[in-house]
Amino acid sequence: MKAPSFAYAKPRSLEEAFPLLERPGARILAGGQSLIPALNMRLSAPQLLVDIGGLSRLRDISPQPGGLRIGALVTHAEIERSLDVQFHVPLLAAAAPHIAHPAIRNRGTLGGSLALADPAAEYPACALALNATMILQSRKAERRVSAATFFKGLFETDIRPGEILVAAEFRKVERSAFLELTRRHGDYAIVGLAGVADGSGKRIAFFSVDSKPVLAKHAAGAKSLEEAMKLLRQDLSPAADLYNTSATKLHLAGVLLSRAWNTLSKPH
Amino acid sequence: MEHALEATLTVNGTKVTRRIAPRMHLVDFLRDELGLTGSHIGCEHGVCGACTVRVNGEIVRGCLMLAVQADGCTVDTIEGLSDSQELSRLQKGFHEHNAFQCGFCTPAMLMAAQELVRQKKTFSREEIRVHISGNYCRCTGYQAIVDAIESVIGK
Numbered sequence: 001m002k003a004p005s006f007a008y009a010k011p012r013s014l015e016e017a018f019p020l021l022e023r024p025g026a027r028i029l030a031g032g033q034s035l036i037p038a039l040n041m042r043l044s045a046p047q048l049l050v051d052i053g054g055l056s057r058l059r060d061i062s063p064q065p066g067g068l069r070i071g072a073l074v075t076h077a078e079i080e081r082s083l084d085v086q087f088h089v090p091l092l093a094a095a096a097p098h099i100a101h102p103a104i105r106n107r108g109t110l111g112g113s114l115a116l117a118d119p120a121a122e123y124p125a126c127a128l129a130l131n132a133t134m135i136l137q138s139r140k141a142e143r144r145v146s147a148a149t150f151f152k153g154l155f156e157t158d159i160r161p162g163e164i165l166v167a168a169e170f171r172k173v174e175r176s177a178f179l180e181l182t183r184r185h186g187d188y189a190i191v192g193l194a195g196v197a198d199g200s201g202k203r204i205a206f207f208s209v210d211s212k213p214v215l216a217k218h219a220a221g222a223k224s225l226e227e228a229m230k231l232l233r234q235d236l237s238p239a240a241d242l243y244n245t246s247a248t249k250l251h252l253a254g255v256l257l258s259r260a261w262n263t264l265s266k267p268h
Numbered sequence: 269m270e271h272a273l274e275a276t277l278t279v280n281g282t283k284v285t286r287r288i289a290p291r292m293h294l295v296d297f298l299r300d301e302l303g304l305t306g307s308h309i310g311c312e313h314g315v316c317g318a319c320t321v322r323v324n325g326e327i328v329r330g331c332l333m334l335a336v337q338a339d340g341c342t343v344d345t346i347e348g349l350s351d352s353q354e355l356s357r358l359q360k361g362f363h364e365h366n367a368f369q370c371g372f373c374t375p376a377m378l379m380a381a382q383e384l385v386r387q388k389k390t391f392s393r394e395e396i397r398v399h400i401s402g403n404y405c406r407c408t409g410y411q412a413i414v415d416a417i418e419s420v421i422g423k
Contacts, residue, residue: 186401
């Protein structure tokens with residue numbers, strides 16, 4: 001199908017972008033790899049698309065003390081290739097190849113994925129596992145929001161009207177595991193796991209199991225895999241989808257947990 | 269609310285300036301405005317890959333990019349890469365391995381496969397399959413396509 005009609009504006013700076021966002025029915029267009037299909041299928045009908053693709057300041061990957069700041073417009077392909085990402089946040093580098101297909105990874109962006117908050121998406125779960133900080137910019141102020149409070153529900157985040165997600169900050173964590181089960185490469189995950197471990201313990205997030213990514217707090221604190229598998233039931237109660245029952249999803253989450261456990265448990 | 273916007277693109281080496289409605293995606297623009305019908309329209313929501321074109325040297329889904337977003341960009345289509353001979357080895361490989369039946373997916377399949385050929389490395393069959401997983405072929409079962417790509421890469 002064809003998209004309904006809308007107006008289009010491409011600001012050259014953040015300062016130009018904010019007043020555009022205040023217009024009725026305005027929506028941010030980043031890489032467009034989720035928004036444009038939604039337009040084509042007429043699931044979404046904004047009056048104005050504000051294309052932030054020209055804001056080059058949002059394209060930087062910058063190392064900073066203790067981690068990495070990644071601009072919202074950095075693409076999945078850039079994350080996949082970046083040596084800085086592989087060194088500081090290998091979890092993200094491992095997640096990126098699972099996102100759709102090369103032609104989509106060349107356009108889709110980190111910020112777009114985080115701001116959309118698709119429950120089956122890879123980056124929100126990574127952000128939760130790493131407890132990333134989202135940097136939200138408005139005309140007046142900058143707000144920093146932790147991933148734990150940023151993701152509020154199904155396609156719902158803490159972004160307020162007039163705010164743009166400009167970057168996310170990730171702390172450096174070397175030990176990580178990223179796994180997902182799909183029927184075909186590039187499909188949305190049936191169940192996925194994004195986990196990290198450091199001196200303070202493990203943080204394991206699951207995605208495609210609920211309306212937003214879920215931290216498996218009980219399982220992550222377990223002393224053994226056997227105990228973790230039992231405790232996982234307290235952390236997750238996956239909703240069934242068209243093809244998989246709740247019990248299947250819970251079972252598959254356990255399979256991923258068992259595959260990731262050793263990687264996340266090696267002595268430091 | 270909708271106003272056509274002027275955009276200038278370099279398509280297969282030729283600069284074109286047109287007024288474009290924002291809602292028009294890149295493949296419709298290439299096909300309907302420029303007559304470049306080698307890029308096909310299948311699903312129009314990013315699943316089938318039939319619309320694969322190159323923008324600024326990287327493959328993208330032509331149905332998931334607005335034509336106005338390509339303002340100032342270099343766009344290469346199957347027509348351009350055929351004429352420049354860039355795809356000739358791959359095209360020969362597809363021909364020799366009978367890697368198409370109806371041919372609908374073939375232009376985009378070539379565009380996607382060329383990304384591997386350009387890297388001048390070898391790839392396993394599994395890696396080839398993963399790479400073209402975003403391009404659907406409803407005829408061949410992929411076996412012959414993978415054979416064809418395998419015969420050309422790394423050489």
